[in-house]
Amino acid sequence: MNDTICAISTALGVGAISIIRVSGEEAIAKVANLFDGKNLTEVESHTIHYGHIVSNGEVIDEVLVTVLKAPKTYTKEDIVEINSHGGISTTKKVLEVLIENGIRLAEPGEFTKRAFLNGRLDLSQAEAVNSLIKSETDLERKLALNTLSGKVSKKINKVRGIIVELLANIEVNIDFPEYEDALEITLENLPPRLKEIKTELENLLEESKIGKIVENGIRVAIVGRPNVGKSSILNALLKENKAIVTDIAGTTRDIVEGTVELKGIALKFIDTAGIRKTDDIVEKIGVDKSIEALNSADLVIHVLNNNEELTNEDKEIMEKIKDKTHITFINKSDLPTKLKIDMDVVKGNTMDINGLNELKDKIVELFDLEKINNSNLEVVSSAREIGLIKEALNSINQALDNVSVSLPVDMIAIDIKKAWDLLGEITGESYQDELLDTLFREFCLGK
Amino acid sequence: MYDLIVVGGGHAGCEAVHIGAYLGLKTALVTANIKNIADMPCNPSIGGTAKGIIVREIDALGGIMGKVADRSHFQIKMLNNGKGPAVRSLRAQADKITYPTVMLEFLESTPNLTIIEGMVENLIVKENKVKGVILSDKKEIKSESVILTTGTYLKANILIGSENTPGGPHGESRSNNLSDNLKKLGLDVQRLKTGTPPRIKASSIDFSKMEEECGDDRYYTFSFDNPPFYKVDAQQKCYLLYTNAKTHEIIRNNLEKSAMYGGYVTGIGPRYCPSIEDKLVRFADKPRHQLFLEPESIYYDEWYLQGFSTSMPRSVQEDMVHSLSGLENAVITKYAYAIEYDALNPLEMKSSLENKKIENLFTAGQINGTSGYEEAAAQGLIAGINAHHKLKGLEPLILRRDEAYIGVLIDDLVTKGTKEPYRMLTSRAEYRLILRHDNADLRLRKIGYKHRTIDEERYHKLIEKENKINEIKNILRDNNLKLNAETKELLKLLNVEIPSFSTSLYVFLKRPEINMEIIKKLIPLAYPEEILEEVEIEVKYEGYIAKVYKEVEKSKKLEEKLIPKDINYDDVLNLASEARQKLKEIRPLSIGQATRISGVNPSDIAILTVYLKKKYDK
Incomplete structure (x- = not known):
């Protein structure tokens, strides 16, 4: 549990300096053995020192070490941070030397796990660290930081406060039945109070939609017949934006082809049968493959060619996407119009530098991105938290149902208590074994 | 030479000696005053919310409190009838003369039991094992085990205003040296406080100015083994009255004269049983507070003024009482007082109620920091059983939180400790829906039988009851609601909506507006009332009950994760220092118990779990 662990805590290859973090009982002593400079075991806490990492007489790197x-x-x-100036290979070499000297390579999320286990962070905050590390846009970082600073926990605690007040009132009625000091909670005055809680929970969920968009971005699928210019739309967007370099695999089987930022939100284009490959190949695979990818998309852009008449194939696609959030985009607006269509459409042209503005405006409008940008982002965003709030809301709804069929108050109190416990799980006030395991399995390496 | 000595003849002591002797131990009850056995120094009632259920549990496990209460009350009520089956609880106004008399009869007819008068001042302890007691006259009585049930008598002080008189309740003498000697033996002693209201002469009360409070008009018993002994229409009345602006003014003007607010009290008083001056200070904006007048006995002329507990000087008490409507000319027969006393730290005992430091020494009742006759009796019963089991080499009886309020009570005491007198509340029981008044026997009689406190006859009665419950459920499952003209007519008459299609009667009973009375009109069910009621609750609330059992199962997993007895918490790195200290002190038996310790956070539990896995799972 308390052995000494190490890991590279900055992204490899990015920036001039990499930091290797060492944490544990022997962190200072072990690094001191490898450090040519001041005796690190004798220095003050929170100080930084210049020197070299030396192994078997060989200087590995020139470093700054923070104790x-x-x-x-x-x-x-105890933590030691080694600021290594070398590139990837030097940093890796320093790490190897540490491991050779009996310091264990940290498991994914282990630093944060220790921070949580040692009481430094609550559960919600620990999750936020994970999000922070994974964040790609500024808005995502803001969201994660809000959770980290406990602002979200505060919101949850506010609702818990309302619930516990009601519960306490019910309990007083039960335990001191003959005293009129507390308002008697009855089936008549219970519904308004339950509805107040219900509204609070619904607001949390409504807000969480913003959180989800900020944290996960918008998954976009571009569909259409071959040769309508699907790939050129993505390429144009990528060219215009400085593409975000991640290309990490998503949680589903879909591959993100490319990510662009729009108003601080990541648009993640999912691979609909290789839209960046040549249209010839797409032709072979056919439209069906594209349709498959639609399921995981938050937005579908259906591309039509201004220069061609509407085909049955186009109609087939329209039918398939009619229940999804979608935009019908008419490409090649610079060419003569042959397409006759009677519906709300967006026109554009990938050849023109401003040719996609209308499309982008439409996305901003559809997802209310302006509002998200102006939001303080103190919202719940993780799937676990949203799930728990939904469950809590179910319990409150159950309580309301049971009031309407006149179940006794002691039964209804069980549902209310359940909601309270569920919210407590978000802030880590209720303990659950398996929860920790699931949670920490998802943490990534580093901080 | 005795097997068991019980020190103190209060409610804990009575249960302890009775069950010890019943189990065959050669038992002695040592009490300072035989006349005070089973005395009720405070309120004249047995039961109340949660407490009434404890009395049922005591009875289900072979204790006697319920049987004595059934024979000695003059009014009985089911509290919370309208709030649901989980929180219903009986309360009886017990006669303060009859109750102790009946209790003494029970004890005197118990074989193996000797009653000795004497003041215990010390214990005989050899190699951390108790070997008997020493009386104030230096006489020694030897025994294999001792249960201390000293109530509020340890170094007790009675406080009225600035007066501070050493002595126990009712002007009894206190035990001067026992708590100091316990301290010398290494036990942690704390100081607690409680209080009692004034008593009023009945003939001086004008009842016409108060509201009547009557008993229920149906029959109830605490005990599963005896019929009711009272007549519904011969019950005594209690009365409801209120404080007023004048009362409040008197109290406010004299606040600094009260023992509590004048700073004369060092003990910590119970929050749920505040003195009237406490109520005024804490709820300053309330124009009035409720009070109840309850007769203490039919054999003497004295009423108990519930809700008016105070430690004001006598002259102020006079003014306060006379300000109440109907008590303008009241004669106070006993003044209210606060009492301070020594108690032990319950964290120093095991779940069996045996002391962790001194073997074969058990404690029960107020000495463990609780309040209330029922809480005391429950501990006395468990201590008696476990003293027997310890001597006979049997596993102790430890009730779980999902089995009994008694389990909740003891688990709270040994896990959380207490800084104020602990009173049982239904809200302390997270599984209260399955810890009901009606099913106490179904929950606990089998456990009692296993632990030898319930005999064959009572055990068979229980099995019979279980069988009948199943029989009725099967009848309800097997018979559909016949939607013929006759039924429709009947349902119409009962103002019940006629269902559009037929279901089994079992499903029909689940509908909110349907009860057993209606079912009985649809199908003949010749079963005792209480059994039908049991079925009704089990069927109607089946869904919720199942939910609770699911929760129980979930937490059982944590309860089953045992912590090795030899664990060294100093080896568990990274524990928060408060958590480490608490864990060292309490030494929980399981991870489940550890989660309930205040000051032990989820992160500490996670660390502990990881440590145990690493160390013991290899």
């Missing part, structure tokens, strides 16, 4: 003594550190353990 942070427990408990005022991220993990509440």
Whole structure:
């Protein structure tokens, strides 16, 4: 549990400096053995020192070493941070030397796990760290930071406060039945109070939609017949934006072909049968493959060619996407119009530098991105938290149902208590074994 | 030489000696005053919310409180009838003369039991094992085990205004040296406080100015083994009255004269049983507070003024009482007082109620920091059973939180400790829907039988009851609601909506507007009332009950994760220092118990779990 662990805590290859973090009881002593400079075991906490990492007489790197003594550190353990100036190979070499000297390579999320286990972070905050590390846009980072600073926990605690007040009132009625000091909670005055809780929970869920968009971005699928210019739309967007370099695999089987940023929100274009490959290949695979990818998309852009008449194939696609959030985009607006269509459409032209503005405006409008940009982003965003709030809402609805069929108050109190416990799980106030395991499995390496 | 000595003849002591002797131990009850056995120094009632269920549980496990209460009350009520089956609880106004008399009869007819008068001042302890007691006259009585049930008598002080008189309730003498000697033996002693209201002479009360409070008009018993002994229409009345602006003014003007607010009290009083001056200070905007007048006995002329507990000087008490409507000319027969006393730290005992430091020494009742006759009796019963089991080498009886309020009570005491007198509340029981008044026997009689406190006859009665419950359920499942003209007419008459299609009677009973009375009109069910009621609850609330059992199963997994007895918490790195200290002190038996310790956070539990896995799962 308390052995000493190490990991590279900055993205490999990005930036000039990489930081290797070491945490645990022997962190200072072990790094001191490899450090040619001041004796690190004798320096003050929270100080930085110049020197070299030396192994078997060989200088591995010129470094700055920060010594942070427990408990005022991220993990509440002794921490040493080695700022390595070398590139990828040097950083990796330093890490290898540490491992050779008995420091274990950290498991994914282990630093944060220790921070949580040592009482440095609550559960919701620990999750936020994970999000922060994974964040790609500024808005995502803001969202994660809000959770990290406990602003979201505060919101949840506010609802818990309302619930516990009601519960306490019910309990007083039950335990002191003959005293009139507390308002008697009855089937008549219970519904308004339950509805108040219900509204609070619904608001949390409504807000969480913003959180979900900010955290996960908008998954976009571009569909259409071959040769309508699907790939050129993506290429144009990518060219115009500085593409976000991640290309990490999503949680589903779909591959993100490319990500562009729009008003601080990541648009993730999912691979609909290789839209960046040549249209010839797409032709072979056919339209069906594209349709498959639609399921996981938040937005479908159906591309039509201004220069061609509407085909049955186009109509087939329209039929398939009619229940999804979609935009019908008419490409090649610079060419003569042959397409006759009677519906709300967006026109554009990938050849023109401003040719996709109308499309982008439409996306901003559809997803209310302006509002998201102006939001304080103190919202719940993780799937686990949203799931728990939904469950809590179900319990409150159950309570309301049971009031309407006149079940006794002691039964209804069970549902209300359940909602309270579920919200407690978000802030980590209720303990659940399996929860920790699931949670930490998802953490990525680093901080 | 005795097997068991019980020190103190209060409600805990009575249950302890009775069950010890019943189980065959050569038992002695040592009490300072035989006349005070089973005395009720405070309120004249047995039961109340949650407490009434505890009395049922005591009875289900072979204790006697319920049987004595059934024979000695003059009014009985089912509380919370309208709030649902989980929180219903009986309360009886017990006669303060009859109750102790009947209790003494029970004890005197118990074989193996000797009653000795004497003040215990010390314990005989050899190699951390208790070997008997020493009386104030230095006489020693030897025994294999001792149960201390000293109530509020340890170094007790009675406080009235600035007066502070050493002594126990009812002007009894206190035990001067026992708590100091317990301290010398290494036990942690704390100081607690409680209080009692004034008593009023009945003939001086004008009842016409108050509201009547009557008993229920149906029959109830605490005990599963005896019929009711009272007549519904011969019950005594209690009365409801209120404080007023004048009362409040008197109290406010004299606040600094009260023992509590004048700073004369060092003990910590119970929050749920505040003195009237406490109520005024804490709820300053309330124009009036409820009070109840309850007769103490039919054999003497004294009423108990519930809700008016105070530690004001006598002259102020006079003014306060006379300000109440109907008590303008009241004669106070006993003044209210606060009492401070020594108690032990319950964290120093095991779940069996045996002391962790001194073997074969058990404690029960107020000495463990609880309040209330029922809480005391429950502990006395468990301590008695476990003292027997310890001597006979049997596993102790430890009730789980999902089995009994008694389980909740003891688990709370040994896990959380208490800084104020602990009173049982239904809200302390997270599984209260399955810890009901009606099913106490179904929950606990089998456990009692296994632990030898329930005999064959009572056990068979229980099995019979279980069988009947199943029989009725089967009848309800097997018979559909016949939607013929006759039924329709009947349902119409009962103002019940006629269902559009037929279901089994079992499903029909689940409908909110349907009860057993209606079902009985649809199909003949010749079964005792209480059994039909049991079926009604089990069927109607089946869904909720199942939910609770699911929760129980979930937490059982944590309860089953045992913590090895030899664990060294100093080896568990990264525990928060408060958590480490609490874990070292309490030494929980399971992860489940550890989660309930205040100051032990989820992160500490996670660390502990990981440590146990690493260390013991290899």
